[in-house]
Amino acid sequence: MPILKENKSLYPDNWKQIRAEILNRDHHKCKWCRLPNYAVGYRDHSGEFIPNGGNLYCDAAGCGELEYVEAREMVKEYNSWHSEEYRWIVIVLTIAHLDHDPQNNDFENLAALCQRCHNRHDIKDRQRNRKKRITKDQFELAI
Numbered sequence: 001m002p003i004l005k006e007n008k009s010l011y012p013d014n015w016k017q018i019r020a021e022i023l024n025r026d027h028h029k030c031k032w033c034r035l036p037n038y039a040v041g042y043r044d045h046s047g048e049f050i051p052n053g054g055n056l057y058c059d060a061a062g063c064g065e066l067e068y069v070e071a072r073e074m075v076k077e078y079n080s081w082h083s084e085e086y087r088w089i090v091i092v093l094t095i096a097h098l099d100h101d102p103q104n105n106d107f108e109n110l111a112a113l114c115q116r117c118h119n120r121h122d123i124k125d126r127q128r129n130r131k132k133r134i135t136k137d138q139f140e141l142a143i
């Protein structure tokens with residue numbers, strides 16, 4: 001799950017260091033769909049990422065060396081002169097706990113994922129938890 005203010009206390013003090021190590025281990029690419037950190041582009045109607053720069057190509061900002069602020073500036077500029085049909089985005093990798101336990105920081109349990117893959121991973125967990133809650137509620141009703 002992405003770090004939210006309310007669950008920040010579940011993460012260790014050295015989380016920033018762990019995060020950096022996982023990003024390096026995963027070569028600054030989403031472990032599942034392989035999109036690079038700070039790639040710039042948009043998702044089409046099917047959800048496919050259409051790259052247009054950032055860390056995918058050499059561009060005015062350099063060859064695969066964009067920092068987040070530069071990528072954000074690029075997106076801001078694209079969004080100012082493109083139609084509203086597609087919203088340009090920056091791919092930002094986050095670190096996922098594959099077992100959904102933010103306290104299990106075993107490196108085998110961590111993966112650099114893009115927003116889309118991370119959300120898809122978390123949705124499965126949320127659906128599982130919802131089913132558990134329903135089962136528990138049904139159980140309590142049956143008592």
Ligand SMILES: [Zn+2]
Nearest residue numbers: 030033114117
């Ligand atoms: Zn991904």
